[in-house]
Amino acid sequence: MKEPTELRHMDTWKGKYRGVRFEIKHWGFGEGEAEEKKWNYYLFLDERQFPEKYRNDYVLPPNKDDKNRLSYDYMNCGWNNIRTHHGWTYYKIHEGYIETPRLVEIGCDYGHYWDEGQSYNKLGILLEVQESIDDLHREIKGFLIRNERTGDFEQAQAQIKGE
Numbered sequence: 001m002k003e004p005t006e007l008r009h010m011d012t013w014k015g016k017y018r019g020v021r022f023e024i025k026h027w028g029f030g031e032g033e034a035e036e037k038k039w040n041y042y043l044f045l046d047e048r049q050f051p052e053k054y055r056n057d058y059v060l061p062p063n064k065d066d067k068n069r070l071s072y073d074y075m076n077c078g079w080n081n082i083r084t085h086h087g088w089t090y091y092k093i094h095e096g097y098i099e100t101p102r103l104v105e106i107g108c109d110y111g112h113y114w115d116e117g118q119s120y121n122k123l124g125i126l127l128e129v130q131e132s133i134d135d136l137h138r139e140i141k142g143f144l145i146r147n148e149r150t151g152d153f154e155q156a157q158a159q160i161k162g163e
Contacts, residue, residue, distance in 0.1 A: 013122065019145025019156055020045060020133045024125050039120050041129050042090070042107035043136075048153050051142040054078060058140070059104055062093065074106065082135040084108045085128050086115075 010027035021044040028037045047059045057078030062070040074091040082088075085108045094103040110120050137143050137156055144153035 015126075015129075017130055017133050018137060019049070019143075020136065022129050022133070024122060024129065026122070039110040039125055040090075040107055041085075041125055041132075042105055043129070043132060045104045045106075046146070046153075047102045047104060049144045049146075050140065051144065053142075054140050059093070059102065060091065078139065079106060081139045083128075083131050085110055085125075086112055 008027060010025055012026075013024045015022055015024075023042045023044070025040045025042070026037050027040075045058075047055065050058050060072045060074060060077060062072060064070060072091045072093070074088055079088055079091075087108065088106055089109050090105070090107040092105045094105060096102050110118075110125075143156045145156045146152070147154050
């Protein structure tokens with residue numbers, strides 16, 4: 001007989017705001033209903049969304065340690081200018097296939113010691129996601145978003161009404 005496997009449940013909400021895909025996740029450490037749930041959110045950006053001038057500040061090169069594990073120095077780059085819930089805590093580059101662009105995934109969590117005893121909800125997290133994306137648009141002049149009809153990347157202002 002196989003050993004029992006502990007399963008973890010995670011709720012995920014996906015969306016897109018101002019040309020940036022995101023996910024909000026709500027999860028726990030075990031199977032119990034009484035456990036404290038944690039929140040995270042992640043932004044997903046195609047490297048082509050960053051104008052060349054800004055690309056090296058946001059699409060970061062990997063560092064390898066002596067065991068060949070990858071890490072990224074996302075604490076000392078353009079990402080520091082983007083508001084988030086007490087700082088970014090996750091960064092990953094998803095490598096594309098041959099001649100396929102890379103995808104940047106960056107996120108933050110609500111599991112810090114100052115979050116203990118605090119109550120969060122999906123709407124509050126969504127507002128912070130939107131603030132982070134609004135900051136991207138303010139900080140990166142010429143930020144590009146994908147035109148869903150043509151597949152081309154265009155100046156963000158061309159697709160956002162009211163700006």
